[in-house]
Amino acid sequence: MTAPSPGRRPAGHPALAAFGTTIFAEMSALALATDSINLGQGFPDTDGPAEVLAAAKEAIDSGRNQYPPGPGVPELLQAIAAHQHRFYGLALDPATEILVTVGATEAIAATVLALCGPGDEVVTFEPYYDSYAATIALAGATRRTSVLRFPDFAVDEASLRAAFSERTRMVLLNTPHNPTGKVFTRAEIDLVATLAREHDAWVVTDEVYEHLTFGAEHIPMATLPGMAERTLTISSGGKTFSTTGWKVGWVSGPAAAVAAVRGVKQFLTYVGSGPFQPAIARGLGLADATFSTLADSLRDKRDLLVSGLTEAGLRVSVPDGTYFVIADVADLGVTDALAFCRDLPHRVGVVGVPVSVFHDDPDAGRSLVRFAFCKRDEVLAEAVTRMARLRTIA
Numbered sequence: 001m002t003a004p005s006p007g008r009r010p011a012g013h014p015a016l017a018a019f020g021t022t023i024f025a026e027m028s029a030l031a032l033a034t035d036s037i038n039l040g041q042g043f044p045d046t047d048g049p050a051e052v053l054a055a056a057k058e059a060i061d062s063g064r065n066q067y068p069p070g071p072g073v074p075e076l077l078q079a080i081a082a083h084q085h086r087f088y089g090l091a092l093d094p095a096t097e098i099l100v101t102v103g104a105t106e107a108i109a110a111t112v113l114a115l116c117g118p119g120d121e122v123v124t125f126e127p128y129y130d131s132y133a134a135t136i137a138l139a140g141a142t143r144r145t146s147v148l149r150f151p152d153f154a155v156d157e158a159s160l161r162a163a164f165s166e167r168t169r170m171v172l173l174n175t176p177h178n179p180t181g182k183v184f185t186r187a188e189i190d191l192v193a194t195l196a197r198e199h200d201a202w203v204v205t206d207e208v209y210e211h212l213t214f215g216a217e218h219i220p221m222a223t224l225p226g227m228a229e230r231t232l233t234i235s236s237g238g239k240t241f242s243t244t245g246w247k248v249g250w251v252s253g254p255a256a257a258v259a260a261v262r263g264v265k266q267f268l269t270y271v272g273s274g275p276f277q278p279a280i281a282r283g284l285g286l287a288d289a290t291f292s293t294l295a296d297s298l299r300d301k302r303d304l305l306v307s308g309l310t311e312a313g314l315r316v317s318v319p320d321g322t323y324f325v326i327a328d329v330a331d332l333g334v335t336d337a338l339a340f341c342r343d344l345p346h347r348v349g350v351v352g353v354p355v356s357v358f359h360d361d362p363d364a365g366r367s368l369v370r371f372a373f374c375k376r377d378e379v380l381a382e383a384v385t386r387m388a389r390l391r392t393i394a
Helices: 023-034 050-061 074-088 103-115 130-138 157-163 186-198 255-265 276-284 288-311 337-348 377-387
Strands: 098-101 121-126 142-147 168-174 202-206 231-236 249-252 315-317 324-328 368-372
Touching (some): 023 337, 098 255, 103 130
Parallel strands (some): 168 202
Antiparallel strands (some): 324 368
């Protein structure tokens, strides 16, 4: 292979040069190499509701395997509208105010690219899901953050106000929140809404864990007075129905904004997830018990892992939602969670993810580790047994 000529720019998008390989790819590869229990990546190890899986098979068998309509298949658009009205009282026009995407990650990317550009600023909370930073960089916009700090991850009003400026174009809000498991309170949501109105900014909400809460109320931003017209709501079926590999997401909001997002999305994936779209539509129409049963099951798994991590000598923030637990390993003498996570599979055969990689300010999460509890009970029990060894080898 010949070397690039002098002055030739290296391959790759310059905006992504600082991001490299995701931490999830690194840690999942390490889990395989060491035969460790992977509590790093957030995907369930069991299938979702039988009715949803059967609907996908029916769609495949009936020949729905070609390109679906650009906005999404009609029954899914209608099901999303019905879901938003059923759970939150929001009225949406399926034809103009909803767009189906290839997972929530594409919805986030297409929305940021559609609404933001160079000179714009995007406010978000850190730690943040890693695609947020990359997408903002691809848009040429500037990321401004407010830190949520262990153990309660409460919003710091002064910090949040300082993140806003005359250049604020968008607030990117994730609730229930990955990686902390925090469910934003009504007061916190109100504060974000107030600041968005003051700065005439869009609010884009990532609500993929909306049904995975444990006693805390999930409050969609679009339900607040005066916010529906400046909010784009994103969710997906992957977390709700344990079908993360299907990549069926959506974005909803004002018709003109959704049209702008659709204009970008058509040049990203065009369309996708054909036979899985009617299956997710089937899922969204299932009885309330389907949604509550999954949350109840996850609550039990959360409690199992929290108890085990606590007994292993870690301080733990008990989450109100999602399927992640944040633990502080500082009491084990750890000052670098990234090094700790790279070593943990070799020491006890468990994989976690360092929270510092989700921060602009690495000091804010230097000794914090995220573990996923969306695994079978026997897997979690074995992970807890292995983590207990830390007390004797720390």
